[in-house]
Amino acid sequence: MFTLPMSTGTKSGTIVKSAVAGLVFFGTAFAVTGHASAEEVIVGLVTKTEVNPFFVKMRQAAEAEAKAKGVKLIARAGKFDGDNEGQVTAIEDLISAGAKGILVTPNNSTGMLGIIKKARDAGVLVIALDTATDPAEAVDATFATDNFEAGVQQGAYARKALGDKKPVLAMLDGTPGGTVDTFRHNGYLKGFGLAEGDPAIAGSAITNGAQDKGQVGMENLLSKNGEINAVYTINEPAAAGGYAALKSFGKEADVMLTSIDGGCAGVRDVKAGKIAATVMQFPYKMAAMGVDAVVDYAASGKKPSGFVNTGSFLITDKPVEGIDSKDTEWGLKNCWGD
Numbered sequence: 404m405f406t407l408p409m410s411t412g413t414k415s416g417t418i419v420k421s422a423v424a425g426l427v428f429f430g431t432a433f434a435v436t437g438h439a440s441a442e443e444v445i446v447g448l449v450t451k452t453e454v455n456p457f458f459v460k461m462r463q464a465a466e467a468e469a470k471a472k473g474v475k476l477i478a479r480a481g482k483f484d485g486d487n488e489g490q491v492t493a494i495e496d497l498i499s500a501g502a503k504g505i506l507v508t509p510n511n512s513t514g515m516l517g518i519i520k521k522a523r524d525a526g527v528l529v530i531a532l533d534t535a536t537d538p539a540e541a542v543d544a545t546f547a548t549d550n551f552e553a554g555v556q557q558g559a560y561a562r563k564a565l566g567d568k569k570p571v572l573a574m575l576d577g578t579p580g581g582t583v584d585t586f587r588h589n590g591y592l593k594g595f596g597l598a599e600g601d602p603a604i605a606g607s608a609i610t611n612g613a614q615d616k617g618q619v620g621m622e623n624l625l626s627k628n629g630e631i632n633a634v635y636t637i638n639e640p641a642a643a644g645g646y647a648a649l650k651s652f653g654k655e656a657d658v659m660l661t662s663i664d665g666g667c668a669g670v671r672d673v674k675a676g677k678i679a680a681t682v683m684q685f686p687y688k689m690a691a692m693g694v695d696a697v698v699d700y701a702a703s704g705k706k707p708s709g710f711v712n713t714g715s716f717l718i719t720d721k722p723v724e725g726i727d728s729k730d731t732e733w734g735l736k737n738c739w740g741d
Contacts, residue, residue, distance in 0.1 A: 444474040444701045446694055447497035447505040449490050451534075453480040455612070455640075456666050456740030457686050458508065461532065464687035465506065468694040474701075476694070477502065484611045485578050487514040494518045497527075504528035504697030506690065512537040512582040528700045530707065532689045535582040544707040546692050548684040550583050553663050553715045554590020556726075560680045561633050561661045562595045563723040570633050572597070573624045574607035575617050575645050577637035584637060587663060591635045605631050610641040617644025625652050633659040639669030639681060646677045665718065666740035673718055674731040680719035683729075686739060688713045 448465045450458035462478050469476035477500060479493035487510045495518065497505050505527055509515050512535060519541050522529050531545040539545060562570070572595070577584035589599075597603055605628040608620025617640065625631060625648060634649075636642035642662035649655040655677070662669060665683025672678045696707045717726065718734040 443501075444698065445497075445500060445502045446474055446476050446697045447494070447500075447502040447507075448476060448478045448690070448693075449493045449497070449505065449507040450478070450480045451484050451486075451490075451508050451510050452482070455484070456668070457533075457638075457664065460739040461508070461686040461690040464690040465694050468691040472694065472698045474694070474698055481510050484613070485510050485580075487511040491515060491518045494522055498522050498525055502527055503701045504530065504693075506530050506532050506693040506697070507542075508533045509536055509581070510578070511580045513580065516541050528697055528706055530693050530696060532693055533583065533686065535586075535710070537582055539710065544696070544709060544711065546689045546696075546711045546713055548715050549712045550586035550663075551590040551593075552712075553682045553684065554587040554592075555594035556590075556682050556715065556717045557587075557635065557661045557663055557680070558591035558594025558596075560594075560717055560719065560723060560726050560728070561591075561635070561659050563726060564679060564721065565633055565659050568632055570595070570597075570603045571628065571630045572604050572633045572635065573621065573628075573631045574604065575610050575620055575634060575636045575641045576607050577610060577612045577641070579609065587637060588635070595633075595635075610637060610644065612638045612641055614640040614644040614647075617641035618648045619644070621645040621648035622651070625649070625654065629654075632657060634661070636660065636662040638662060639664040639666055639672065639678070642669065642678050642681070643672060646672070663715075665716075665734065665738055667735065667738040668740055670718055670731055670734040670738045673734065674720065679721060680717055680728070681734075683716045683718050683734060683737065685713050685715075 481489040519529050529542045531542045533547050535545045536542050606624045610616040610620050634645050639662045649658050661680050662678050663682040669681050717728040719728050720731050722728045
């Protein structure tokens with residue numbers, strides 16, 4: 404069993420109590436063909452991509468928990484961030500395979516409503532991990548970071564750490580159409596104390612959460628406005644790209660660059676001074692709780708409901724008064740991705 408060194412809050416909804424087994428990796432080579440036997444419980448996991456460390460850790464945790472609970476996990480993913488069609492096809496296959504429950508991180512929060520309804524109408528438990536659907540009630544439950552609150556944490560820190568400087572803000576956003584992108588973006592502005600359209604916002608760029616697009620987007624924004632002194636980023640890969648652009652412009656020491664994720668690479672970037680602060684989330688907890696919920700549903704018919712906040716912590720080695728945070732020593736003990 405593993406325990407997370409944190410307490411988690413909840414919004415409205417039922418909290419799923421989970422006994423989470425130690426994270427021991429095992430393979431994912433399962434064929435999505437045929438139907439489950441009467442005794443076999445199949446849990447489906449559909450992530451946005453296979454390569455993002457966040458989703459790699461989520462898959463590993465789901466695999467470990469499935470093995471511990473004696474159920475079969477079938478893991479699939481979109482080909483790229485934003486591949487809605489690929490995820491729809493994966494869920495179709497999982498329904499055909501006889502999955503008892505499907506855990507999904509939607510690439511598009513509205514683009515999967517039809518296939519999710521089809522799964523639920525077939526008696527499949529559907530739980531969103533990390534990314535809520537729109538509307539949230541389209542799935543049975545959501546296990547995720549409170550992404551709005553994580554954005555607030557990032558923005559509040561950036562505003563305080565900026566001190567008396569007049570803010571000139573750039574925003575490196577993720578993928579349009581996803582609730583994670585919207586919640587983090589809006590939360591950051593609230594925490595920073597700005598409204599959408601405020602003249603302090605110098606511009607924004609779509610990064611799809613990718614390092615290369617983060618770098619190109621930041622370079623374009625700096626080319627238009629060399630006075631930028633604060634940068635919001637959707638995640639740590641985008642932040643790494645943003646930092647590379649800032650460094651190429653000789654601006655890396657003059658800009659308050661912050662992020663969200665809590666991957667080990669990102670925490671090391673905080674320790675190295677490339678990112679001022681990041682907000683850590685816990686993908687392994689989301690996945691393990693999801694598997695447990697499907698196992699419970701298979702045994703008892705009981706479904707979780709509502710939103711379950713799996714928690715977040717601000718990580719920085721430069722704390723500011725009034726903002727709760729933990730340092731990178733703690734962050735490196737609790738990060739994911741390596």
